[in-house]
Amino acid sequence: MTHEPRAGEGADSSTNNSTRHTDEAALVAQLQAGDQEAYRTAVAKYSPRMLATARAIVGPAQAEDVVQEAWVTVFRQIGKFEQRSALSTWLQRIVANGAISHLRKQKKEASSDTSQEQPPDADWFDSRGRWVNPPVAWDTSTPDDLLTAADLQDCIDKHIALMSDQQRQVLVMRDMQSQSFDDICNDLGVTASNVRVLLHRGRTRLMKMVDHFQETGTC
């Protein structure tokens, strides 16, 4: 059973809420009635984000299988969906949980103990916490600029793939899915302080990668 988040979580603030609720309620009702065209509409509309989430967690080779399995879960559980959250939020939780389960079946879960890991910002500061290697200026410092730099996006993919399973999962669930810390802790069985450390270090790794990319043009 997939936990249904609280109302308002993950809602797209740029969307007209009343229109969204009306359209979405109609779509959910059609899905619950088993309408094949409604399923086609929902799969086409929501799968791109689900695929991105799955790809970030399990890698590109298995992402499509994970999303297909997620839709089977949707089919089986849609009758229990009470619309206390946005449909997209519920779907993202299903695909993230499916991707995490997929990884767990494949290998032993990586330790969440972050104390032994060398912090990625260790060479940024001196012993008193002052900058010794401050961040370089980025030519492309707006999200639009960063998103349109295709080579840089490939680098981000590569570096996310190199993270530990839990670091990658935390980064995806928080920064790509905007999930709450409570939900991430519950889903991954990790303490809030560990989630914060994993998230901080994951972001730092990516920032160092962008620094390097800006300086050299390579990953």
Added chain:
Amino acid sequence: MLSCQEITAKANDMLDNELGFRERMAVRMHLAMCVHCRRFNRHLRALAATLKRRPDLEVLPADFVDRVMTTINSAQGASEGEQPQGSSS
């Protein structure tokens, strides 16, 4: 007085709305005075915004919807009794 290293951690917490009012003010005062931390904070926010918008760039393979529908219909067949009625017409 917070060090720059502590500020980078606090900047992450501030991004996640995990800081109280006094801590936010302390971070903002430091940022006002420190060009390196200010640049770090700007980069951190740009990166987070980029990650949030990346899934919107995803493009589905041409036959993906058909493949998912085939999988769903197979699940329907395997779980007779809970299957959808299967028609919108």
